[in-house]
Amino acid sequence: MSHSQLGESYALTSVDVALPPMERFEEYLQAKGKRITQPRRILVEHVFSKHEHFDADALIEELAQRDAGPKRVSRPTVYRTLNELVEAGLLRKMDIGGRAVYEHDYGYPDHDHLYCTQCGKLSEFHSEELIRLRDAVGREQGFRVTGHKFIVNGTCQECQRKTRRQKRKVDLI
Amino acid sequence: MSHSQLGESYALTSVDVALPPMERFEEYLQAKGKRITQPRRILVEHVFSKHEHFDADALIEELAQRDAGPKRVSRPTVYRTLNELVEAGLLRKMDIGGRAVYEHDYGYPDHDHLYCTQCGKLSEFHSEELIRLRDAVGREQGFRVTGHKFIVNGTCQECQRKTRRQKRKVDLI
């Protein structure tokens, strides 16, 4: 009997981690012979101050507003550090409509996304059944699975309401 | 009892279509008040002459080699026509590593992909179970599902062999 038959829950369950993100990153930097610099600290603190999906541009923008002066982090450094954070396993990177979007990986539960094509909102869910299915396909094809990207496209509840309202208005005319 | 429990087959089953791709495209063009032009014909014939995953650049290259002279199709026209073919439902577009990849949609069975991160090869599979799962998640979250993108990352059989061979060599040293 599969989990989904029983009504698998798609809610996310939180994950406990031992170290704060910056300390975890410092471990990674040390292991790689890299340095713990001011820009890297600023960026990590900012990124992990809230759970969100964001892109490089938004981050550059936010950091610019936060510290306009000499403490600002440059565009190349933002891109470089984002890559390092992905490499270090602190961030997860995904492509949505040809644009790179990042989110927490370290300390945040595994999940996939529902993408509203009307408003661009991303919502999350987790499914063990999906993992099982993925691994079964890999096994059958002799493919060694290391991960996946799964994005469900459609219309979120809010946008559905909006659309219905629109439609009602039109019907009245 | 779920399909996957019984050992769902992930093979693709072919699809019969009434019209050749170009005629199907002509219907679309007509419906949109667009014209059936030489470049559009050349491009569609070429694209549907073989089943393959391809990107805009490869297509531009191939078309350039095929007709070097005045019959060549320009870069903007390739991009424009690819968009029209997606719009018309003849091609499907996906993003892999931040780059747009196209493949047949019209007359080709629905499927998802295994992506080998070593060699870049794409292999295909189909799973009804995945569709059911996707729709179940949507239902639970009040999300109207219109489609999805599912890419399984990993290492293909061939690259696994190569890696093992490498490893053996190293072990001998």
Place this chain on the structure above:
DNA sequence: GGCTTGTTGAGACTCTTTCCCAACAAGCAA
């Protein structure tokens, strides 16, 4: 404090895709 070496920021550059526009050619009607 001084030295070594990784890092940063400014700006140039790459790559993919789109835009602009004058020349061109489908489609249609005479």
Place this chain on the structure above:
DNA sequence: TTGCTTGTTGGGAAAGAGTCTCAACAAGCC
């Protein structure tokens, strides 16, 4: 067929995302 109207094409410029170059800078270490 010819001529007209209007959508289409191709060259080149431009936009958007991300990377590279390199001189000035600052961690880390003595």
